[in-house]
Amino acid sequence: MALRTVCTTALRTGTDLGVNNVRTFVTTVALCRRTPPLGPMPNDQINIKSLESLEKYRSYTRYLRRAEEAKKQPVWWKTYRGYVEQADPDHGAEHVDIGLPYYRARRTTEVRERRQAMRDNKKNTELERTTRLRTYKIDLDRVQETWEESCAPFHIKRLAEHYGVFRDLFPMAYFLPQVFLHIRYGQNSSGQVHYGNRLTPAQAVSAPQISFDAEEGSLWTLLLTCPDEHLQDSEAEYVHWLVGNIPGGAVQAGDELCHYLPPFPARGTGFHRYIYVLFKQQGPIGFQEDVRPSPCLSLEDRTFKTTEFYRKYQDHLTPAGLAFFQSQWDESVTDTFHNTLNMREPVFEFIRPPVYHPPQVKYPHRQPLRYLDRYRDGKEHTYGIY
Numbered sequence: 001m002a003l004r005t006v007c008t009t010a011l012r013t014g015t016d017l018g019v020n021n022v023r024t025f026v027t028t029v030a031l032c033r034r035t036p037p038l039g040p041m042p043n044d045q046i047n048i049k050s051l052e053s054l055e056k057y058r059s060y061t062r063y064l065r066r067a068e069e070a071k072k073q074p075v076w077w078k079t080y081r082g083y084v085e086q087a088d089p090d091h092g093a094e095h096v097d098i099g100l101p102y103y104r105a106r107r108t109t110e111v112r113e114r115r116q117a118m119r120d121n122k123k124n125t126e127l128e129r130t131t132r133l134r135t136y137k138i139d140l141d142r143v144q145e146t147w148e149e150s151c152a153p154f155h156i157k158r159l160a161e162h163y164g165v166f167r168d169l170f171p172m173a174y175f176l177p178q179v180f181l182h183i184r185y186g187q188n189s190s191g192q193v194h195y196g197n198r199l200t201p202a203q204a205v206s207a208p209q210i211s212f213d214a215e216e217g218s219l220w221t222l223l224l225t226c227p228d229e230h231l232q233d234s235e236a237e238y239v240h241w242l243v244g245n246i247p248g249g250a251v252q253a254g255d256e257l258c259h260y261l262p263p264f265p266a267r268g269t270g271f272h273r274y275i276y277v278l279f280k281q282q283g284p285i286g287f288q289e290d291v292r293p294s295p296c297l298s299l300e301d302r303t304f305k306t307t308e309f310y311r312k313y314q315d316h317l318t319p320a321g322l323a324f325f326q327s328q329w330d331e332s333v334t335d336t337f338h339n340t341l342n343m344r345e346p347v348f349e350f351i352r353p354p355v356y357h358p359p360q361v362k363y364p365h366r367q368p369l370r371y372l373d374r375y376r377d378g379k380e381h382t383y384g385i386y
Helices: 002-032 048-053 060-072 080-087 107-123 125-132 140-149 152-162 165-169 306-312 331-340 371-375
Strands: 182-184 195-198 209-211 219-226 237-247 255-258 272-281 317-327
Touching (some): 107 125, 140 152, 152 165, 152 195, 152 317, 165 272, 237 272
Antiparallel strands (some): 182 209, 219 237, 219 272, 237 255
């Protein structure tokens, strides 16, 4: 009986295998009968049997030059870049630098200064002793200054690209933030604005303290805007603060074109970006068209587009500084909507009511074993299967 079962199974397996082989052969024949390509395939001219006859590049520069020439030649097939450009016409387009010109020391000079500093450190016996005893203290202010003098503009630019700041404020353009903004809300260091850190709307309820290094007699324009906050137009922004003709670094002495409004990210919309942009002026500018009534409590009057503002004054303004933070809804936003903006608060999420439980009884009848879990004290309840 067992032998008969084994023979039957083997016969069925062989039959199925033969059917699968036939299906594979038929599929292969069908694929071979497809329409031939419209032209020569890539590397079709290479003779595989004699690979020794192929040309040797012998250097990466020569290979790169030949690859660039081959990339420019027209082909009959559609490349991945063609598909991407069809979906996004601006893909791969060159972005324009609209910032101040950047002058960097020569690479050889930097290397020479770094080697000299290493030689001086090796000769410093006190430095060697404190390092060995692990008592050496690093001056963080000096580290901050060195970072700002060397590669800070490139790091800030990379962060701004990561958060989509240039994409939403200056489409197809960018700039290197060479003037560093020191922005702090309140007296505590936890209220400092860096490059994408998180602050609550309660921390930013009043105007911050701002300082930056500026030459004597220079004029500046400071802008605080949010590209994620508009309630009706996803392409528009709300201007939260706009100060023009700032003499030197004294923000309070400038012309306040639009008074400060605290962040009001709507409930259920996640984190919003609040971006400070510092412009350097070529001279005094009359901002009569951009002056808002004071106090400006109308969101329609605060509708703003940084691109249009920059295009209007691009001959007199140059972006020079950048800082931004993220903020999410908290209880102070409700007060801003009701008392400051005098409007109902929009809510974009469903507020689930608390679970209702009937009053607890002393002797529960026909209830599950974990009946008491629904009446457990504490914030995190472990409800069982009822």
